[in-house]
Amino acid sequence: MRTISYLEAIREAIIEEMKRDPAVFFMGEDIAAYGGAFGVSKGLLQLFGPERVRNTPMSEAAITGVAAGAAIAGMRPIVEIMFMDFITLAMDQLLNHATQYRYTSNGQIKVPFVLRTPSGGGRGYGSTHSKSLEPLLQGIPGLKIVAPSTAYDAKGLLKAAIRDDNPIIFIENKLLYSKVSEVPEEEYTIHLGQATIVREGSALTLVSYGRMLQESVEVVTQLGAAVEIIDLRTLRPIDIALITASVKKTGKVLIVEEGFKTGGLAAEIVAQIVERCFDYLDAPIKRLASEDIPIPCTPILEQEVLPNKSKIMKAIRELL
Amino acid sequence: MYTIILPKIEPNTEEATIVEWLKKEGDFVKKGEPLYVIETSKAAIEVEAEETGTLRKILVPEGKTVAVLSVLGVIGSEQEPLPDLSSFSAPPMGNKLELAEQAQKKMESQGPAPSLKASPAAKRVAREQGVELHQIPATGPEGRIVESDVWDYLKASEETGKNNQKGRVLIIGAGRGGEVVVDILLQNGLVVVGFLDDNETLWGKELLGKKIYGGLGLVDQLLSEKMFDSTIISITSNMKLRKKIYERMALKSIPFVNAIHPKADVNSSVELGKGNIIGAFAYIGYGTKVGNNNLITAHCNIEHHNTLGSHILFGPGVMTSGNVTIHDECSLGAGVNIEPHVTIGNNVAVASGSTVIYDLPPHTVLKREVKR
Numbered sequence: 017m018r019t020i021s022y023l024e025a026i027r028e029a030i031i032e033e034m035k036r037d038p039a040v041f042f043m044g045e046d047i048a049a050y051g052g053a054f055g056v057s058k059g060l061l062q063l064f065g066p067e068r069v070r071n072t073p074m075s076e077a078a079i080t081g082v083a084a085g086a087a088i089a090g091m092r093p094i095v096e097i098m099f100m101d102f103i104t105l106a107m108d109q110l111l112n113h114a115t116q117y118r119y120t121s122n123g124q125i126k127v128p129f130v131l132r133t134p135s136g137g138g139r140g141y142g143s144t145h146s147k148s149l150e151p152l153l154q155g156i157p158g159l160k161i162v163a164p165s166t167a168y169d170a171k172g173l174l175k176a177a178i179r180d181d182n183p184i185i186f187i188e189n190k191l192l193y194s195k196v197s198e199v200p201e202e203e204y205t206i207h208l209g210q211a212t213i214v215r216e217g218s219a220l221t222l223v224s225y226g227r228m229l230q231e232s233v234e235v236v237t238q239l240g241a242a243v244e245i246i247d248l249r250t251l252r253p254i255d256i257a258l259i260t261a262s263v264k265k266t267g268k269v270l271i272v273e274e275g276f277k278t279g280g281l282a283a284e285i286v287a288q289i290v291e292r293c294f295d296y297l298d299a300p301i302k303r304l305a306s307e308d309i310p311i312p313c314t315p316i317l318e319q320e321v322l323p324n325k326s327k328i329m330k331a332i333r334e335l336l
Numbered sequence: 337m338y339t340i341i342l343p344k345i346e347p348n349t350e351e352a353t354i355v356e357w358l359k360k361e362g363d364f365v366k367k368g369e370p371l372y373v374i375e376t377s378k379a380a381i382e383v384e385a386e387e388t389g390t391l392r393k394i395l396v397p398e399g400k401t402v403a404v405l406s407v408l409g410v411i412g413s414e415q416e417p418l419p420d421l422s423s424f425s426a427p428p429m430g431n432k433l434e435l436a437e438q439a440q441k442k443m444e445s446q447g448p449a450p451s452l453k454a455s456p457a458a459k460r461v462a463r464e465q466g467v468e469l470h471q472i473p474a475t476g477p478e479g480r481i482v483e484s485d486v487w488d489y490l491k492a493s494e495e496t497g498k499n500n501q502k503g504r505v506l507i508i509g510a511g512r513g514g515e516v517v518v519d520i521l522l523q524n525g526l527v528v529v530g531f532l533d534d535n536e537t538l539w540g541k542e543l544l545g546k547k548i549y550g551g552l553g554l555v556d557q558l559l560s561e562k563m564f565d566s567t568i569i570s571i572t573s574n575m576k577l578r579k580k581i582y583e584r585m586a587l588k589s590i591p592f593v594n595a596i597h598p599k600a601d602v603n604s605s606v607e608l609g610k611g612n613i614i615g616a617f618a619y620i621g622y623g624t625k626v627g628n629n630n631l632i633t634a635h636c637n638i639e640h641h642n643t644l645g646s647h648i649l650f651g652p653g654v655m656t657s658g659n660v661t662i663h664d665e666c667s668l669g670a671g672v673n674i675e676p677h678v679t680i681g682n683n684v685a686v687a688s689g690s691t692v693i694y695d696l697p698p699h700t701v702l703k704r705e706v707k708r
Binding site: 267294295296297298299 | 455456457458459460476477480482483484
């Protein structure tokens with residue numbers, strides 16, 4: 017099978033969906049002629065023209081509000097927020113508007129748009145361009161959150177997200193953009209809300225997503241340990257059924273995420289595991305996440321703050 | 337000025353009674369001279385003076401019991417003014433006992449000792465498999481029992497045959513016999529669910545940390561709720577009641593378990609019924625048949641090829657020879673000896689210490705004169 021990068025997979029998904037459905041259009045800061053901060057949308061302007069590939073002013077609130085409005089009016093916008101750190105500027109539109117209309121209109125209004133945004137550290141971008149703010153979005157009813165860890169998942173999930181009738185946050189990890197994996201040329205989508213077991217094992221359930229999932233896979237492969245690795249793929253709603261089935265088998269859990277530890281995604285997953293399969297736990301659940309401090313710019317300090325392979329290895333060893 | 341301090345004479349002595357002062361206040365006393373006599377739980381002891389001087393003050397009068405290291409009096413020169421002695425006055429024992437009682441009550445009010453550490457999974461498996469956690473060796477971090485420990489334990493006990501009876505046992509009778517039976521069952525790795533007892537004053541209380549649910553009438557409900565797998569009667573004082581209850585339960589097809597002390601030696605060829613209690617160091621020899629609901633207490637020696645009926649009470653140290661037959665509902669006192677090939681009919685009572693040489697017909701009583 018051919019291999020393409022995570023970034024190319026995302027671009028392919030956008031192109032295919034824009035070709036398939038004239039209601040799909042793309043907008044964001046510097047995404048047209050420049051091709052976006054990370055080059056995801058390079059070539060899109062030439063393919064679809066300025067009507068469907070639109071630069072916006074530097075206002076995340078405006079971008080998100082316009083997307084929600086266009087979605088209500090029957091369009092299916094894709095928007096790019098240049099860094100996930102800036103999503104706080106779009107919070108009011110997300111939390112108080114876009115995600116509520118479907119409920120408050122008793123289902124009469126649909127708000128189908130996808131907000132793509134790159135997250136995560138590891139490139140020395142410092143505290144305002146390195147965060148993984150997934151947990152901030154966890155508690156928003158009506159929102160779906162998707163975070164692929166491979167090129168294959170990125171394409172399948174993005175296509176499914178564009179076709180979904182709800183506001184969706186699509187989280188892309190910066191360091192994954194260049195990662196290459198097998199992606200078929202044939203059309204496919206991946207159901208939202210479904211996690212997947214990327215490696216089977218009986219001794220420990222490791223739950224992760226995004227870049228940390230890939231780091232975990234490398235560590236476990238190196239250790240050769242009987243660790244079952246679950247890629248969440250969708251962060252909201254969490255596929256708790258798959259997780260609990262695995263926990264019932266292994267009795268031990270490690271959750272690895274790149275966001276801050278306090279109030280993190282892992283905290284929610286731990287709570288749901290304890291609610292559903294307390295009697296199967298054979299050890300305290302372990303969480304591995306970023307330290308609760310702003311992400312430093314200095315690469316050495318940044319590595320200290322973010323989870324990494326050696327921290328994952330240590331956590332696995334402590335549990336096995 | 338020196339204080340006279342009650343020494344801790346023996347390691348286990350915490351208190352002593354001042355039996356006699358050998359000197360009066362104002363007497364001169366030399367170091368090494370006997371000064372007073374104390375009585376501990378073990379002996380009466382003369383205690384020598386540790387300093388030379390005048391016995392200025394006796395703080396603990398004869399007949400009083402005080403804790404070791406209490407100040408008993410003061411030795412000094414005659415001219416020296418006495419210090420404030422109020423701080424030296426030893427607390428009388430009454431106070432100490434009260435304090436001990438208070439401490440005990442406080443401990444009790446704080447509830448049982450902190451429970452042992454086990455993972456939820458270990459607890460679940462132990463519950464499902466009918467094993468008490470406290471006997472499982474822990475290998476997990478911080479002394480935690482983990483799931484694999486339970487499986488390892490089950491596997492090991494299966495191999496040694498120690499845990500050939502499994503399940504959760506409901507004990508009938510929450511008296512002293514109940515305590516004995518709990519002790520035996522726990523040592524066998526069985527789970528004790530709790531007790532039933534017709535004594536209403538016990539209902540809702542606990543014995544050895546196990547709940548006394550209520551009267552025997554509850555048994556059907558507890559059985560339908562699958563609260564227990566088997567039962568055993570712990571009543572040791574009234575064999576007639578024991579029999580009555582056994583038959584009542586047997587009618588309901590409630591399964592009975594045997595409570596065999598791990599130190600008892602039951603030959604593998606023995607045909608053992610159900611609901612028997614077999615105490616420590618009891619021996620049951622080759623080819624012997626044992627009925628149901630018997631109480632075979634510690635150190636009984638049941639030799640080879642005996643035939644025992646049901647509902648029989650064997651006092652401690654009953655010794656039968658080979659080929660003895662004992663029918664139902666007999667009661668054999670402590671230390672009864674029975675010669676080979678003797679048959680004892682049903683409902684026979686044999687006094688403690690008797691030696692039975694001939695067969696005894698049913699419903700007889702063999703008395704033995706005891707010198708008073």
